[in-house]
Amino acid sequence: MLENVTRRDAMRTTAAIAFGGTMVPESTIAEESKPTDQDARSTDVLSAPNGAQVGDIVGDRALIWSRASGPARMYLHLSTDREFSERRTIRGPAALADSDYTATIDIEGLPRGEEIQYRVEFKSLREPGIRSDPVGGSFRTPPTDRTDIRFVWGGDVVGQGWGINPDFGGMKTFESMRKTDPDFFIHSGDSIYADGPLEERVELDDGSVWHNVLTEAKSDVADTLTEFRGNYRYNLRDDHYREFVSEVPMIPQWDDHEVLNNWYPNEKLPADDPHDVKSVNLLAARSQRAFLDYMPIRPREDVDDAIYQRFPYGPSLEVFRLDMRSYRGPNTGNTQTESGPKTDFLGDTQLDWLKDALSNSEATWKIIAADMPIGLVVTDGDKYEAVANADDGIPKGRELEIKELLSFMRSEGIRNVVWLTADVHYAAAHHYHPKRASFSEFEPFWEFVSGPLHAGTFGPNELDDTFGPKVVFEKSPPEGEANLPPSDGLQFFGQVDVDGRSDALTVTLKDMNDKSLYTKELTPHGC
Incomplete structure (x- = not known):
């Protein structure tokens, strides 16, 4: 046999x-x-x-x-x-x-x-x-010739009070991802929840109890460098996670919870915030040091330790890692009609780099690893945290950067671009098309959402129609339910396969048990 x-x-x-x-x-x-x-x-x-x-x-x-x-x-x-x-x-x-x-x-x-x-x-x-x-x-190591390629992606680890529970079997999604035998892993951010302390016991709706392994660093919000580092050490206590990262090369990103929820540069925390340190810049600096200490990541030497980077993977594939957190302006109503410091999301330097990198890429498929989605509305109180602003009209606010990027790709003939993200804690497939959009100077493209890998499950979020998105697939909690524990099974990751002969790219959204929920095959120039 x-x-x-x-x-x-x-x-x-x-x-x-x-x-x-x-x-x-x-x-x-x-x-x-x-x-x-x-x-x-x-x-x-x-x-x-x-x-x-x-x-x-x-x-x-x-x-x-x-x-x-x-x-x-x-x-x-x-x-x-x-x-x-x-x-x-x-x-x-x-x-x-x-x-x-x-x-x-x-x-x-x-x-x-x-x-x-x-x-x-x-x-x-x-x-x-x-x-x-x-x-x-x-x-x-990356190939030089065309060959089959497989990678996985996802984000959101140990969030919303759900830590390592030995009774549950630990962080099972990482073992499911490992068994798919991927060439690499895009960690789409929220790799820790430095602002999310754990309780030893969490009573579930069915009367059972979720038991968290506790450490000193996970017993309070992170203020000190030692506490930020302790959040990374906590994740490495899990056998599944530790085995996975030892075998699958990671392309790590960071988002908000590596520091605190919805943060942006120069933010000041209110007096009643649980953090002892009220300067977000100081918290972010300590967080970034811990991130660079504990993640296998190579910061750029030419742009002040920037982490946005390109990763060619043979003739068929190239990944572009973005940083949608470090260079953004403040969270606002996001309705500005002209670009400026308050509409920054990638920032001018990173946006110019991305345009140049996409233009010079010789890969068939260009994967934009974004730590936040484009068309999903993500709020921060009465402000907006991501790109979309819940206004279906012409691009405004942070949408202006996306408009500029999409227009550039169209004018330069850059095709076969696929966006991958996490952040919103459910799985989805979105197709963007100019015929459905308020702004139409772009080529159709796909955005796929996965996660959480081990955190609370939420959603679905509202879609903003500015760039013409359509929900093709969605898996989220039943209506009215939120922050479902990993034991409810709604943990998700994404898998991408590139066929070495045809160059077809197949995206599969999966649950924590490696069950395929949705599959989409894309052919070059066929988005």
Whole structure:
């Protein structure tokens, strides 16, 4: 009987044969020394308690992240076979207190289109000879030729009071995503809920009780750098999440709950807000430091640690990671008729970068990873938090940026653009068409919404008709219900498959148990 062989298994033999001594530049390699009696392991003294993560893969580069339990030197072992019969070891940075003992190695020179096995270990800086047990995983590097590609996306983790519940089985959606064997994962934001403390017990409508694992960092809102970091450590306590991020390269984004709900730069919190720190700029700076410490992400060096970036993945696919939080103006009534600081959403610099990146992309499919939706109305009291303003007329406010971008794509002949997002805590497929729109100078396109991955379920949201959206599919709570727990089953992720022969792109919206809810196949130029 044939065993169930994944695409990952099918690549291993070829990858192992292809492995040679030039997998990374020789100048960055230190051959691993043979263990001696003085190298005795002591996991009681030194460990890597949060596992390892891989992310921000671009071409032959990848980031490998881990965290030590104390001051230590990071070492990375690489191979293209599971037995590590041929391997190289890279001497990495020191994991010290100022980074909360996190460390990251940015590898270059990886073979393209191959399976890479990796192990991380730490050697103590206090006690020579003491080292941690290894942690690690595997990942695939981007191809150079057309081939089948699969990735998943989603957002919203440990929100609205729903934390890690061992009785429920932890964060099950991450295990379902892992089993689909994706090439990478777009984390669409709200990777933590720094403003969402947990209670030990939550009584459910059916009389049962949801039990949360509690830590000090999740017992109050985050004000300090230590508390923000503790929110990331909390998620890494979950076995499913930790195994997933060790095997599936992440493209991380951030949104509001990494800091606090609906935040924007220069905001001041009212006196009765539960945060001790009232300056949102200070909270955001601490949050960003924790985000960069704990996520496998490579900030740009040319634009003040900006995280918007492009990720080519072979001839068929390119992902454009946006940051819809750091450069926005304040939340307002969103009805301005002329562009200005109050209508900024991406900001001029990021918008110009996106136009240029889309123009220069040679990929068939261009995936815009947006941390917020375009046409869904997201309110902030009597103001608006996202792009839409509940006015179906001509573009106003933040819609002006989207108008400019869509018009540019049409004039430049940029096609096969698909928008992926999360944020609203339900699953949906939206088709945008100029024939239904108040503004019509754009080509039709699709926007797909997934999530939450492990948070409360809400929705559906109202649609704004300015850009002509149509709800083709929607899965949300029954009318009148909100903040449903993960145990109700309404947790969602998205899966995208690109066929290496036809270049057809198929989007599937799934529930937490990997059940397909909606599927849409798109052909190039056929949106």
